[in-house]
Amino acid sequence: xxxxxxxxxxxxxxxxxxxxMDPPELxxxxxxxxxxxxxxxxxxxxxxxxxxxxxxxxxxxxQYLGLDQEKNSxxxxxxxxxxxxxxxxxxxxxxxxLLKKIKESSTLREIPVVIxxxxxxxxxxxxxxxxxxxxxxxxxxxxxxxxxxxxxxxKTGSQLTGQTLTRKRKHNSDPSPKPDYHDQTPSPPSSxxxxxxxxxxx
Amino acid sequence: xxxxxxxxxxxVTRNSLFEQxxxxxxxxxxxxxxxxxxxxxxxxxxxxxxxxxxxxxxxVETALENYPLDFCKLDDYMHQFxxxxxxxxxxxxxxxxxxxxxxxxARNDDGCIRAFQRVKQEHATLKRKLEAYFQVSL
Numbered sequence: 001x002x003x004x005x006x007x008x009x010x011x012x013x014x015x016x017x018x019x020x021m022d023p024p025e026l027x028x029x030x031x032x033x034x035x036x037x038x039x040x041x042x043x044x045x046x047x048x049x050x051x052x053x054x055x056x057x058x059x060x061x062x063q064y065l066g067l068d069q070e071k072n073s074x075x076x077x078x079x080x081x082x083x084x085x086x087x088x089x090x091x092x093x094x095x096x097x098l099l100k101k102i103k104e105s106s107t108l109r110e111i112p113v114v115i116x117x118x119x120x121x122x123x124x125x126x127x128x129x130x131x132x133x134x135x136x137x138x139x140x141x142x143x144x145x146x147x148x149x150x151x152x153x154x155k156t157g158s159q160l161t162g163q164t165l166t167r168k169r170k171h172n173s174d175p176s177p178k179p180d181y182h183d184q185t186p187s188p189p190s191s192x193x194x195x196x197x198x199x200x201x202x
Numbered sequence: 203x204x205x206x207x208x209x210x211x212x213x214v215t216r217n218s219l220f221e222q223x224x225x226x227x228x229x230x231x232x233x234x235x236x237x238x239x240x241x242x243x244x245x246x247x248x249x250x251x252x253x254x255x256x257x258x259x260x261x262v263e264t265a266l267e268n269y270p271l272d273f274c275k276l277d278d279y280m281h282q283f284x285x286x287x288x289x290x291x292x293x294x295x296x297x298x299x300x301x302x303x304x305x306x307x308a309r310n311d312d313g314c315i316r317a318f319q320r321v322k323q324e325h326a327t328l329k330r331k332l333e334a335y336f337q338v339s340l
Contacts, residue, residue, distance in 0.1 A: 036250050036286040043235045043243060089281065118285055140228050140289050143235075 026153060027051040027079045031061045031086035031098065032116070041085065041116075041141060048146040051079065058093030061086065062101060065108055081111055083153055087139075088117035088124065096128060103132040112153060116141055212339045219335065224328055229291030245336050251290045252329055258283050259325065262318060269311075276314060277306040283321070294324045 028050045030041045038054045045052040055061050065081060084102065086095040093101075095115050102108045112134035117124065125136045134152070137145050219225045229244075236243040262279050265272055284299035298321040305313030 034282065034286055034289070035254055036247060036289050039247055039250055040232070040235075040289055043240070047235055089285075118288060139285065140231070140291075142231060 025049060025051050026082040026150070027053070028083045028085055029061060029064060029081045030054045031056075031058060031084065031090070031095065033057060033087065033090040037087065037116075037139070044141060044143060044146055045085075048143065048150060050083075050146075050150070053079075053081075058086070058090060058095070058098035058101075061098060065102070067101065067105055067108060083112050083114065083134075083149070085114045085116060085137075088115050088119070088128075096131065099128065099131050099133055114149065208338060212335075215335050215338065219331060223293050224331060226291045226293040228288065232290065242340070245340065247290055248332055248336070251286050251292070254286055255283060255295075255325060259322060266315060266318060271309075271311055271314065273306045273309055273314075277303055280306065292328055295321065295328055298324050 028045050030038065030045065030052060032038045032041060032054070033056055038056065042052050042054050053064065055064055061084070065084075084098075086098050088095040095117070099113050099115065102111060102113055109132075113132070114135045114137060115128045115133050116137045116139050118139045120138055128136050135149060137149075220229075232244050232247055240246075258279050262276060262283075265275050265279065280299050280303050284296055284303070287296040287299060298317065302314060302317035302321055305317050
């Protein structure tokens with residue numbers, strides 16, 4: 001029996017098969033050195049129907065992901081990680097350094113990494129996007145941020161290309177209404193555009 | 203009758219915390235995350251915050267006793283403080299932290315010390331007010 005797809009993007013080939021009639025629970029690894037922020041992000045993610053693992057540092061995150069040890073790549077913690085969300089400012093290994101390590105790893109580079117930061121800095125945002133971050137969320141993170149993130153991850157099946165970033169970053173020129181990206185502080189519109197241009201040239 | 207009075211009290215107390223600028227929208231976001239499965243979520247987060255921030259205050263106090271002042275370290279502590287204040291919507295506390303960071307950037311000893319007194323003051327006030335609020339609302 002032919003199952004009629006209800007969503008047009010089903011025709012886009014995905015690298016792994018997911019049944020969109022029954023969206024899988026995505027597993028997020030959240031990294032933050034702040035106890036308060038860990039609790040909040042955990043709750044936000046749970047409410048948004050993600051499976052959550054929270055760790056307090058970049059090195060713990062790498063351990064969980066199996067990078068840090070001599071163990072073979074079968075030991076990926078308990079579950080495959082579909083998304084990593086990390087705070088930027090952490091002692092020891094910063095979120096940026098963690099991002100780099102993940103993107104440098106052949107086994108982990110496909111996992112989307114989102115940076116969370118209280119700093120609304122163009123330079124920082126650019127650096128993170130350039131290094132391959134999927135998104136840069138201003139703290140405190142909101143439910144709407146996670147809704148948007150979830151949509152992106154599910155649609156692209158976590159295979160990210162420059163295309164995805166280009167589609168997402170057009171919040172100035174895009175005619176369709178989108179949730180306000182930086183809704184707390186004045187949005188720096190030129191930065192995402194710049195990041196988008198840089199991506200296109202690569 | 204008794205119950206209605208308390209409900210009204212709770213509402214008034216809560217509203218005044220927002221009106222007087224102690225709390226901002228982020229606190230409401232946390233309240234929205236609270237449900238029957240986690241009826242004490244906000245209180246848990248707030249308790250975590252005061253536990254963390256009390257520790258940070260002690261660290262800052264120690265750092266302020268060592269001359270010359272290590273502005274880097276102080277700024278770092280304040281960044282953490284500000285981060286968690288932001289996360290619970292502690293508006294006045296967060297603003298005082300920002301002031302402190304300004305004095306850190308300016309490497310102003312006296313400014314830092316004064317600003318820190320205000321941080322402690324706002325912190326203590328908020329703690330008192332939130333404790334009272336949770337007392338009546340739970």
